[in-house]
Amino acid sequence: MFSTLDVELHPGFGLGAFELGASLWNIIDMLRQMQHLFPHVDIKYDPDTSSTTPIILHLRPHLDLLFSGKHQRLRTICVRRLRDTSPPVTLRYKDAVLSSADEVLRRVAISRIFGPTYPGDDLRYPGAWFSFEEDGIGEGRKGVHHEDRSQEVKRVLISQKEVDTGQGDALGEVAECPVMNGDISSAILKVHDGVTLHFHPSTSAPVHFQIGTTTAQDLAVTLGPPLRVHYKEDDRMTIHSSLQEESDTGYFYNYFQHGMDFYISGNTHVVKKIILQSNVPGSPLFQVYKRCNWEIEGKPEDDEDDTPPRKRFYDRFETISHFLSPREPPPSMLLDRTNDEENLRLPSATTRLYGYDGIILEVSEASQVLSVTLF
Structure with a gap:
């Protein structure tokens, strides 16, 4: 029936x-x-x-x-x-x-x-x-x-x-409408600083979260309570950490509905890392997070430049890498997110982590940047 x-x-x-x-x-x-x-x-x-x-x-x-x-x-x-x-x-x-x-x-x-x-x-x-x-x-x-x-x-x-009425492309983007209200329209990243969030409707005031300054309470007041608070950090990464970082076992505020995570110090309760997700179809974290429309902003060419250069989530890894550092890409680490999921099988489960000064890119086999981490 x-x-x-x-x-x-x-x-x-x-x-x-x-x-x-x-x-x-x-x-x-x-x-x-x-x-x-x-x-x-x-x-x-x-x-x-x-x-x-x-x-x-x-x-x-x-x-x-x-x-x-x-x-x-x-x-x-x-x-x-x-x-x-x-x-x-x-x-x-x-x-x-x-x-x-x-x-x-x-x-x-x-x-x-x-x-x-x-x-x-x-x-x-x-x-x-x-x-x-x-x-x-x-x-x-x-x-x-x-x-x-x-x-x-x-x-x-x-x-x-x-x-x-002929004013839009049938395969183009959607005009702003009330169902979007409260969602992030764009996230502007600055290395060694933080992220500025712009919201729908477009008349909303932007919000700036700064690494080393913004607190867990600031996040809760501005974004509301996270959908999940995750207290267990992945122990496999501590081998790459300093002794001071190992002693500070922090926690994550997971805002899946905004495509963002904040890693917060367990001692000071100040934001230490900001992670933004691209939600690329076929990738291991597809649909765990909403797509965050992030852009990495570079330094303006001069004091009068009010349109500093930016690279966006859909730019290829090679383009973003050269934007962050004109030298060859740094050595990468392999990450297989299906290792902890016995029944999960994906054609492209392995990604690579590339670390730069103040920023980490997670990259797919197809050179798509799946997530970006500021620290």
Whole structure:
């Protein structure tokens, strides 16, 4: 016996519990709690450009969720196979049932509910698009076609209204919207200093966390309590530490929802390290942390330079390494994050750690920087 998927269409805003602009991390976290409705979830992306590739979550058999490549925000929702009854899907709009196991969605019903629109193979309205093809894209508004009033709708697509008015790229980034409020929009790193966080909405004041100055209490007041406090430091790294560092067994504040960790001194309770995560598909820590849109800021060329150079999370390791040090990359250490997980198997489980003055990069086999640590 299958549960009926009952969802309401909100043109330009979302479908049921899925809000346009929501992060990939939040959506997958929500799906973990909805396994009775979505027992099978496929994640699709381009492995050759996994740092910036758009990601599709296929919730069999009815839903495809498209996420933008850089900020990993829900861009487009596609409802398809409306007549598939395993499980059945009911699609509503306001007080009307558009489609169900007993109600076939046809062209005439769309026109009656949503009103007139431009002629074409598909019916397009701001924030919603009704297609009569199972797959592919019709000719849209390019011409006038013979229209069959009884023509059955096969797919429904929901996107922000900017896409449908020609103001946005269908595979581009998502315009700022209320679901983003409180999330980090960008994190600007400065070596030997700390990180400046910018938040949504864009009118929010930035916040600066400084290594050696910011306290655990400062973090809790500004970011709220961490999702987890981790007291056990990895003992395998103490062999590389000084005697003073070994005696100070600190703890981590884990902000998975911001893609950040703070390592805090157990003696002074002051931040000693800041770790930011790239959330690259296929990497060992994918979906443990939300993507943090970090940028490493260099020194300005002169006193009048108000746009200092920066390197971003999607730049290749070689580019960032040369930015940090023009010499050859330093020797690296191998890290296999699956060693502690007996049942976890990944095609690219091994990463490399490269240490520079005040900063450490964790790098994949494909030269993508998976995380950055300031100390």
